[in-house]
Amino acid sequence: MDINVSNFSMQTKVMIYSIAAVILTIGMRDIAxxxxxxxxxxxxxxxxxxLIYWLKRKGIPGGVSIGLVIxxxxxxxxxxxxxxxxxxxxxTSQIPDYQIQLTESMESLAGYLPVGMPLEGFLPDIGVFIVGLTAGLLTTILNAGTTVGLIIITTIFLLLDIAVPGKIRKEAKKHPFLLSRTNDLGSKLVDYIVIRTGINLVGGIGAALxxxxxxxxxxxxxxxxxxxLGYIPYIGFFLAVLPPTLLGLFKYGIAGAMAVFVAIWLxxxxIENILFPSVAGKGFELPPSIIFISLMYWTYVLGTPxxxxxxxLTMVVKMVIESSGDMRWRTELRESEKED
Known part of the structure; x- marks a missing residue:
């Protein structure tokens, strides 16, 4: 029996989609x-x-282009x-020394606070937490060797697949509307990722300099x-600026820490308020609330990565929802035309 969800009431639809979202979330988390x-x-x-398509447009053969990019x-x-x-x-070998220096800096800073102020007793603990957070983040990157190896191998196979797209295109032509929506989704996603990567590269080089x-x-x-960390909106900046700010504190004192923070903040x-909007335009904008919720959701499902x-991932979900909505609208229009 064919069940059409569109015939259900709004409350029933919400319940069905909510249950499906919960099941999908649990499933993705289990196979993260x-x-x-x-x-x-x-x-x-x-x-x-x-890059492969760019090299092809320059007249370089497909196989050679793929080899060069790989x-x-x-x-x-x-x-x-x-x-x-x-x-x-x-x-990481210097982290114990940094913890000692940071504790001493926090204790000296506590001396300037009014006696009995609650923050005074917490400052040393805050310092140790900050260094521990930075160490944990870097250790996670260092220990990701196996996963990185799988990513490299899988990416190479994906790049090699570009050499044999004929069969895929032949099958896709049987579904022109789906092909159109997929191409639209893919182009927007590629544009965002390429632009975001270029912007992050500018930010990384600028910060290093x-x-x-x-x-x-x-x-x-x-x-x-x-x-x-530039791929993480809002939070990524603070995670990236924290370690060099602490090193500025150790080397130059409070003034040095402030100078490092302000320079990278500027x-x-x-980058985020002038360069990125001018390059990307408004087509990639997501509401801050959606971005924040998506960060919490995907971190819960996949962990820190x-x-x-x-x-x-949120852009993909958004585009799929928009595409399905558009498809539903077209279907209803066709049905109304048949009735007339």
Whole structure:
């Protein structure tokens, strides 16, 4: 028997969709270890795939284009991995010293607060928590070797699939409306990811240069961290600016910490409020409330990696919902035409 959900009442629809969302959420969370490499592989594939088509337009044969892009992809990830493996162990080995320095700084700062102020007793604990948070974040990146290996291999196979698109296109032509909606969704998603990656690259390089000029230790490491965390709206900036601000505090005192924070904050302000809107336009805007909810949701489902791709995943969900709504409208229009 064919069940048409559109004939149900609004309350019934809400209940059915809510139950489906809960079941889907639980299912995705249970297989998060499988979904994370897949999602990230598709995410990275969408970044590098346009390079293949660009090389083809320049007259380079398809096979050679794919080979060059795969080689470039491997070089980028290998180079980033080498830098992380070089700097992360050095930083983590100094974390106990940083904790001591931060506790001393917080205790000295507490001396300027009024006697009996509740914050006075919490400052040292806050300092230890901040350093521990930074250490945990970097350790997570360092221990992601197996997952990164799966992502690299899967991404390479996805790039190789571009060489044999004929069968896929032949099947897709049988469903022109679906093909049109899929192309529209894919182009918007690719545009967002490519633009976001370029903006993050500018931010990461800019932050590294600022910190290098300021004499802050591990400037390249914090530049890479700024690039990666740039995919997390709002929260990513504070997570990225925290470690170099602390190092500025150790090296130059309160004035140095403020200078580091303000310099990177101004850079982020320029990038997020001027550069990104001018390049991306209004087509990629999501309400702040939706972004915040999506961060919580995808972090709950996929863990910390979910925060990095929360916005692209939410854009996919939004486009699918819009597409299904458009499809439903067309179906109803056709049915009304038949009745007339």
């Amino acid at each position: 270890t499988i979904l994370i490499p897949i999602f990230f592989s598709v995410f990275i594939f969408l970044i590098f795939a346009p 080689l470039f992809f491997i070089m980028v990830f290998t180079g980033t991995g080498v830098l992380l493996m070089e700097f992360l162990p050095q930083f 600022i910190l290098f000029i300021g004499g802050i230790d591990f400037a390249i490491l914090w530049g890479i961290l700024t690039f990666i 850079l982020n302000l320029l 979910g925060a990095l791709i929360a916005v692209p």
